[in-house]
Amino acid sequence: MTFIAKPKVAHPSLPKNALGFTRRDYEGALSTLCAGCGHDSITAAIVEASWGLALEPQNVVKLSGIGCSSKTTAYFVSGGHGFNSVHGRMPSIAMGANAANRSLHYIGVSGDGDTLSIGLGQFCHAIRRNLNMLYIIENNGVYGLTKGQFSASADVGSRAKKGETNFQPPIDPVLLAMTLGASFVARSFSGDKQQLVPLIQAGLKHQGFALIDVLSPCVTFNDHEGSTKSYAYTREHYEPAVHADFVPLEREITADYKEGETLPLIMHDGSRIVLRKLDAAYDPTNRTLAAVQIQERMKAGEYLTGLLFVDLEPAKGAFHVVNQTPDAPLNSIPFEVLSPGSQGLEKALARYR
């Protein structure tokens, strides 16, 4: 296999964002995934969301572990650096990178295998640190790249392509993240761009750890009858509870929202996410109640989707707040400021004489 670059011919009629970039400018290398793979739709949604937010491409940092899903960081925003690390360990790379330069947008892409088995520990601890990043799980219930073994998100009773049934209870990243104190938790479906794109935008603007668990069918190993992560099954059991609209700073909220059913959240830069409750009883700002409702619906075989929980004070407990890091990136602080010099050494050594 070799590297295939997508030809970039900017058609004059393509719409441009505030930076004068077209959607093509947010694309990456050509995908080598199977045709119809859910992951490719998520890539497209990331492209759309980044273009819509008019992110400076070089300020996007793309991080991933190993898996079909983790390969996709090469397929969007080619103007941003990418780091395809080792299996399950992307969160630590993200932590270090973010510690070095807090001013960039960190997008982590992982799989259900990468996050929920080998990488479960790092995933949990990134949440606990409220690391400022968007973390997308491209969840297909299987290990795609190693050819279809069950992952830890496979539901009880789900059948593998070769016929085997899964009996182990799944780990649900949404519920797990909520109990660990995550400040932004969402679920979506690769087939629902309407829902996914604004969620990605909201997650990128969120000042803390933003998780989006995206159901993303594997057409090759987990799209058959009997699988609970197939396109057909997902479409049928997929239940939007809260729709999030991302409203950039310069735009007015124009949509016709009904009183009492919407909640505008102001982001740190003044942009807003307007949450629209599709399920009147659902409260995305109440961690405990939301978790109960998600579980109840799950028992009934439904995936609640949308922005399922958001902390109204996300910066609380965020890594850099706790660490008291300066606003300027640590990697930009001049050496003269960092190194105390010979006089500083003299002073430091006094107690060792």
Add this chain to the structure above:
Amino acid sequence: MSAANSTRVNDFTIKIATVNGTGSASANTLLMKSIFRSGIPVMGKNYFPSNIQGLPTWYEIRITRDGHVARSGQVDIMVAMNAETYARDAKEVAPGGYLLYDSTWPRPALLKREDITVIGVPLARLCNENFNGVRTRILMKNICYAGVLAALLDLDVARIRELLAETYAKKPQLVDSNMKAIQLGYDYARASFSCPLPLRVEPMSGTAGHIMIDGNTAAALGCVFAGATVAAWYPITPSTSLMDAFKMFGDRMRVDRDSGRRNFAFIQAEDELAAIGMVIGAMWNGARAFTATSGPGVSLMNEFLGLAYYAEVPAVIFDIQRVGPSTGMPTRTQQGDLMECAYASHGDTRHVCLYPANPEECFYMAVQAFDLAERLQTPVLVLSDLDIGMNDWMCRDLKWDDSYRPDRGKVLGKEEILKLEKFYRFIDKDGDGITARTLPGVHPKAAYFARGSGHTQYGAYTEDAADYQLVLDRLLKKWATAKKLVPRAVIDATAGAPVGLVSLGSCDGAVREAIEVLKSRGVGVDYMRVRSFPFSDDVERFLAAHELLFVVEQNRDAQFRALLTLETAVDKSRLRSLLHYNGLPISSSFIVEGVLAELRPRQRLQPQGALRG
């Protein structure tokens, strides 16, 4: 009681046996520091258990007017405060030596040795009569033996007071209570024995321009001065104090006065896999970052080290080696990670390693490690050990050159990027195997994709045989460049002998002392202390120039010797191993005996003394 010793000034060893968690550490530090302040070179080694309270612990103080830094291998005065280890402690005293014990409780079994002098002081009784509270009495009993030793050895009590005043600057009442305990012991000894003993100290001026510092503190200082801003680790003995020290110095020297913000990120990771991942992420993103760990941590870091090697990301790792295999003996010292670090991770991987011999070198090599890692875009492992890291060593004053500027290696800035038509991450323009890198956030033209999967010199994914091999071969070229950049070996070939001693790291002090002893017995040997991996050319030359080479190291499997045979052209049959691996720091006598055991029969066979230096 034995016959009186002949006088021995400033040249003997005291060993103190106590129970851990009883505050003996402060008494021992006090003793050692007051000797140091009297201008007398001193060595202190702590043999402590992996336990918080209640197990035996020893502290060895060698007073050494000649400035030796290793164990002598002999104990002249034993302070036997622990009933549990009493019998073996008594046995360890060299003939003619002294045994000090707490005579509050009689110990008839003691009197079995006729060749040593036994000194009983009712320490517990003295403290019970003079202090209140169980805890205070236990703590003061330890301070009290320091007072007894002060009288026996002729230590200056005023100096002890001065040190206590510094330590408890903020709690003057502690100075008084500690001094009271010192005085109790001191006065009792003066009244009961003829003080000082023939083994005694006399002020001299042998410590000017020196400090007493442990290697972990010195390494942490090095990281601060090198400009490290991201520190990530998972606690493990004996490396934890390095991170503690970094935080302490950071909080003192890296906090912005106006904003109160800290110019460093300090991250306690969930495990060592995460710790090294954070370091790699941070250095990939242009910060100087490091982690400190020990053998078990390095084992966990293997996969990530391979990634950093192949994706060419700098990283700095301090491995404070302890006794393995597995959990081993966490509070004992060894050089057991030499192999593991040199070749960590699967596939063709080799890593730059530095081998500091003492705290002074920990400081300078910490700085060097960052420069090498960034210049070579690869992990650099600094292999210290528990002996260097956690014991206080007398070493030369640390110096800082204010003209130092970090070598950030080939990192293209925005201006340079703008001049490029296109940026390719892995094309070797300079022929040294090192290719230019860029940092995120600078310019979209310079974005690249770092990966541990097969890649072409353009940075793209590949499974193509030739493309893959091109990059792998270029990494070899980089390895050759590393050979030229790493610190040279320290070679002393003044003996011009056909016999050479080859060693590394914390063996150095013992080897140097052994060479002096051998010389005094008419055996001249040359010495090479290797300071880095890959081995520089001078290593090859030294090995080639000597007929018989003793390789001195602190592990069972001769890992250093194995590295030498793998990575140089040396003829294996000329190498003899001297292996010390019981967990205690190597002593000079071990080396002297090892060398003589090999040379004596040879000299008998070859009366011309072909191997005599």
